[in-house]
Amino acid sequence: MAPMDGGGHDLKWVGKRPVRPDGVDKVTGRARFGADYNMAGQLVGRVLRSPHAHAVIKSIDTSAAEKVPGVKAVITRDDIPDQPPEPVTVGEMSVNFSDLIRNVLAREKVLYDGHAVAAVAATSAKAAREALKLIKVDYQPLPHVLDVEEAMRPDAPVLHDNLFTEGADPPADKPSNIAKRIEFTLGDVAVGFEQAEVVLERSYKTEPVHQGYIEPHACVASVTEDGQGELWCSTQGHFVVRAICARMIGMDISALRVTASEIGGGFGGKTVVYLEPLALALSKKAGHPVKMVMTRSEVFRATGPTSGATIRVKIGATKDGRITAGEAEMAYLAGAFPGSPVNPGCMCAFAPYDLENVWVVGYDVVSNRPKVAAYRAPGAPISEYAVESLIDEVADEIGMDPIDFRLKNAAKQGTHAAYGPKFGPIGMIDTLKAIKESEHYNTPLGPNQGRGVGSGFWFNIGGETCVSLNISEDGTATLMAGTPDIGGSRATLSQMAAEELGIDYDKVRPIIGDTSSLGYTFLTGGSRVTFSSGMATVQAAQEVIKELCARAAKIWDIPAEAVTWEDGEARPAGDNAGKFDPLSLEELAASAGKTGGPITGYASINAQGAGPGFGTHLVDVEVDKETGRVTVLRYTVAQDAGKAIHPSYVEGQYQGGAVQGIGWALNEEYIYGDDGLMQNPGFLDYRMPVASDVPMVDTVIVEVPNPNHPYGVRGVGETPIVPPLGAIANAVSHAVGVRMHELPMSPPKVLEAVGGAANGAGD
Amino acid sequence: MSKCHVTATINGDEVEYLCEPEETLLDVLRDQLFLTGSKEGCGSGDCGACSVMLDGRLVCACLVLGAEAQGRKVETIEGMAHGETLHPLQEKFLEHAALQCGVCTPGVLVAAKALLDRNPDPTETEVRYWLAGNLCRCTGYDKIIRAVMDTAAEMRGN
Numbered sequence: 001m002a003p004m005d006g007g008g009h010d011l012k013w014v015g016k017r018p019v020r021p022d023g024v025d026k027v028t029g030r031a032r033f034g035a036d037y038n039m040a041g042q043l044v045g046r047v048l049r050s051p052h053a054h055a056v057i058k059s060i061d062t063s064a065a066e067k068v069p070g071v072k073a074v075i076t077r078d079d080i081p082d083q084p085p086e087p088v089t090v091g092e093m094s095v096n097f098s099d100l101i102r103n104v105l106a107r108e109k110v111l112y113d114g115h116a117v118a119a120v121a122a123t124s125a126k127a128a129r130e131a132l133k134l135i136k137v138d139y140q141p142l143p144h145v146l147d148v149e150e151a152m153r154p155d156a157p158v159l160h161d162n163l164f165t166e167g168a169d170p171p172a173d174k175p176s177n178i179a180k181r182i183e184f185t186l187g188d189v190a191v192g193f194e195q196a197e198v199v200l201e202r203s204y205k206t207e208p209v210h211q212g213y214i215e216p217h218a219c220v221a222s223v224t225e226d227g228q229g230e231l232w233c234s235t236q237g238h239f240v241v242r243a244i245c246a247r248m249i250g251m252d253i254s255a256l257r258v259t260a261s262e263i264g265g266g267f268g269g270k271t272v273v274y275l276e277p278l279a280l281a282l283s284k285k286a287g288h289p290v291k292m293v294m295t296r297s298e299v300f301r302a303t304g305p306t307s308g309a310t311i312r313v314k315i316g317a318t319k320d321g322r323i324t325a326g327e328a329e330m331a332y333l334a335g336a337f338p339g340s341p342v343n344p345g346c347m348c349a350f351a352p353y354d355l356e357n358v359w360v361v362g363y364d365v366v367s368n369r370p371k372v373a374a375y376r377a378p379g380a381p382i383s384e385y386a387v388e389s390l391i392d393e394v395a396d397e398i399g400m401d402p403i404d405f406r407l408k409n410a411a412k413q414g415t416h417a418a419y420g421p422k423f424g425p426i427g428m429i430d431t432l433k434a435i436k437e438s439e440h441y442n443t444p445l446g447p448n449q450g451r452g453v454g455s456g457f458w459f460n461i462g463g464e465t466c467v468s469l470n471i472s473e474d475g476t477a478t479l480m481a482g483t484p485d486i487g488g489s490r491a492t493l494s495q496m497a498a499e500e501l502g503i504d505y506d507k508v509r510p511i512i513g514d515t516s517s518l519g520y521t522f523l524t525g526g527s528r529v530t531f532s533s534g535m536a537t538v539q540a541a542q543e544v545i546k547e548l549c550a551r552a553a554k555i556w557d558i559p560a561e562a563v564t565w566e567d568g569e570a571r572p573a574g575d576n577a578g579k580f581d582p583l584s585l586e587e588l589a590a591s592a593g594k595t596g597g598p599i600t601g602y603a604s605i606n607a608q609g610a611g612p613g614f615g616t617h618l619v620d621v622e623v624d625k626e627t628g629r630v631t632v633l634r635y636t637v638a639q640d641a642g643k644a645i646h647p648s649y650v651e652g653q654y655q656g657g658a659v660q661g662i663g664w665a666l667n668e669e670y671i672y673g674d675d676g677l678m679q680n681p682g683f684l685d686y687r688m689p690v691a692s693d694v695p696m697v698d699t700v701i702v703e704v705p706n707p708n709h710p711y712g713v714r715g716v717g718e719t720p721i722v723p724p725l726g727a728i729a730n731a732v733s734h735a736v737g738v739r740m741h742e743l744p745m746s747p748p749k750v751l752e753a754v755g756g757a758a759n760g761a762g763d
Numbered sequence: 764m765s766k767c768h769v770t771a772t773i774n775g776d777e778v779e780y781l782c783e784p785e786e787t788l789l790d791v792l793r794d795q796l797f798l799t800g801s802k803e804g805c806g807s808g809d810c811g812a813c814s815v816m817l818d819g820r821l822v823c824a825c826l827v828l829g830a831e832a833q834g835r836k837v838e839t840i841e842g843m844a845h846g847e848t849l850h851p852l853q854e855k856f857l858e859h860a861a862l863q864c865g866v867c868t869p870g871v872l873v874a875a876k877a878l879l880d881r882n883p884d885p886t887e888t889e890v891r892y893w894l895a896g897n898l899c900r901c902t903g904y905d906k907i908i909r910a911v912m913d914t915a916a917e918m919r920g921n
Contacts, residue, residue: 659902
C-alpha cells in the first residue's frame, strides 16, 4: 500500500520539487498551445458577432459573403439543428443543449454584445474578414438590461419568453429573468438572532470579472467525408468537449477524436465550448480542416466571465464571540442564459464556520451579458467575500481579534455544514493558527495602512478518471492521463507513479492522452486532478506491481502471494518463500515477452472522497488618500493541502489565487456603456494585476491528510481565490476607517469612501 | 497590393519571406516561419506574450509589421538556448517552478533576458517594473521574480 504522510515511511519523490516533465518545452517555446497547431489544407475561420446588447434577428443574408473568392463555407443558426430545452446528462454534467446551441450561435435573438451570429471559413484571413463584412443581418434592437437588481424587476426587459422561475413559491405565472430560486436551511435563524447580543446586517455588490487566461480560445477541426472528426483545442476537458460537440454536430461520440493542446490558462473558463462546434460545422460544410482563434476582444465580449452579484448578509453573535445565526440572500448574474454559480455560492457562504442556525437564499438571474463560465471555486469568492466582510465587522463591533473570533466559530471535524455534509478531518483551524502565529500578523503597521484577514472554503471534487501506465521494455514507464495539465500535474502524477513503482521520477514519462486513447475522463476542474488522476495513477501502479510480482513468481516458480514489491524490485516475501535474488523492474520488463507479454496497468475509477479545502489569507494594504489607490504591501496565504505532492506547484496555486483575488478586489470589472456594449474588452482597460502591482506572496502549506487519498491529497487550486476578496476589503476598511461594501475597490470608489469619511468627521 | 519581400536575420539565420503589408511580425513568425514560441495573447501590446528582440530592443512582435523587419535582427524564444544548453534564465525558471500554464513564459523569458543584458544586478522593484508589460495570470509573479533575481545572482557569480 502507498504510505501515508507521517507514517514513518520515507518518501523518495512525493513531497519533493523535481523539474516538471513538460518544463523544457515550455521554456524553449516548443510547447504547442491551442493556436500553435496546423492541419494541412486548413482554412481560416472567423466569427461575426452581435453589435447589439439585445435584438431580434429578423434575417441573415449570407449570399454576398459566400461569393467572396476563397470563402468555402458560411454557417448560421440554420446549420446547427435545434434541440429541446431539457437538461441532458453529459458525463457528470447536466447540459441544456437548447441554451448551449443558442450561445454558440444566436438563433431568434442576440442576447449580448459579442454574441456569435455567423461564422465563415476561407482560404485566407483577408477573405474571411471580407466575407464577415458582407453578411447582412437585419436586427430589431430591443431594450436591454445589465444590472442584477434591474434585471429582477417586474418591468425589466425579459430575455427569454420561456423562462419561468424554478423553485418559486407560489409557482411563477409569467416569464422573468429570475431563472431559479434556491434555499438552504440549518436550524432556525429566528431563534439564533434571538440569542444574539450583536446583530449586523449589510448589503454587498460585486462586478463580473473575467478568468483572464493569457491564451485566447483556439482550435483546429477536421470532419472528413466518412463522418469522422478530429479536433485539436485548448480546453480543460477534451472528453467533455467531445461529448458536447458530437451531440451538437450529430456525430457518434467515438467518431470524434479530441486532443487537448497545451493550455494557456483556464481557471474554469475553458470548461465550455465556443469555437469548437463552429469549427466542426464549418469543416463539415467546407470539406477542409478549419482553424479558429479568438481575439482578446472576443474573449472578453463572448466568453467567461463569472457573475457579479448583490448579497445581503446578516450575522448575530454573543459578546463573547459565538455566532448564533447567519443569514444571506444573494442574486447572481448568469449572463444571457441561466446557470450562474449561485448554488455553490449559497452552499459555501457560511461553510468555514460551525454554525447552528443558517438560512441562505439565492437567485439565478439572466441579463444581456455573456453567459458566465466557471471561474476558480465558482460562486464561492462572491458569497464568502460578503460573509467575511461582515464577520470582520462583527469582530470589530464586539472588540475581538478577527482571528480569535474566527477560531471560536471555525468549522472542524464533525461540523455539520449548512449545505448538508458532516466534515471529516479538515484544516480550517490550522490555517487560522498558522496566520495568527506568523511573523506577518505580529508585525506593526504604518500610517494609512490596514490589515485584513479572510478565510475561505471550497468543496473540491473527484469524478470519473482514467489513467494508463505502460512499462516499456527497458523498465521505464509511460503514464497517460486524461486530465489536461494546466499547472504542473504531469509532475505530480509522475511523482506518485515513481513513488509507487520504486523507480526514478525521470524514468516516468507522462502524457495527456486524447479522447480515443483513454476512457471517459472528466475535465480538469474542481481542483480534482492531483486527487483523482493521482488516485487512478496509484491504482494503475498497483496493478503493474501485482503483475510484476506475478512475473517474478513465475520465474522463481513460487506462488504470486509469496512475492513482495519493495524499492523497485520483486523480493521473496519471507524466508518461507525461498531464497532468490531480487528482480528489478528493468529485469522483469526485459523478460516480459517470455513471462506473459507486456506489463501494463489501467485504472478507470470514479474518484470519491475529495477533501474540502480551507484557507486563511492575511494582507496589509496602504491607501493613498489623495488618489484612492490601494497598494498591497504584504500578503500571506495559509491553506490546507492535505499533502503537497509537489510543494512548489502548491505554493504557485496559493500565490496565483491570491493575485487573481487582488485583481478582483481592487481593479477588475466589466464596464458597459448605456448602449449595452462593453467598453473595456482589452488588457489595457480591463486591468489585471501586473508584476509591479503586487508583492511577494508568502505561503504556509498546512497538511491535514485527506484519509480518502493514498497520499492524503486534497485539491488546492480553487480555494486560494476565495479568501482574498474579504481579506483585502477588511484591510482597506481598516486602512481608511470606513467600511466599503462594493467591489472592485478601485481608486474612484476608494476616494469617494475616504471623502465621505472626511466629511462625516467634519473635516 | 502585392506582398512585401523581406530579408531578415532571425535567431542568427538569414531568412526570406513574403508578407502582406498589414501582416505583423508576430503573424510572420508564427504562421510563415512556424516559430510559434511567441504567443498572441492580445494583439495590442498589452500582454507581452509575443516579446522579441528587434535589433537588440525589446518589442511586442504584434506591434511590429513583418515588413519592418527588413534588414534587421530578430531574436525570439527559439534562439535563447544554445544547442543542448539552456540559458540560465530557462534553467532557473524550471528550478523555481516559475511557470504554471507556461503560455506567458516565452515572452517573460525574452523580456527578462533583455533586462539582465542591460542590468546584471536589478533590485526586486526594477525586475517588477521591467516585467510589468508581461502579464501572467497563473503564478502571481512571485516565483518569476525570484527566478530572475536568482539568475542574475548566479550570472554575477554570487
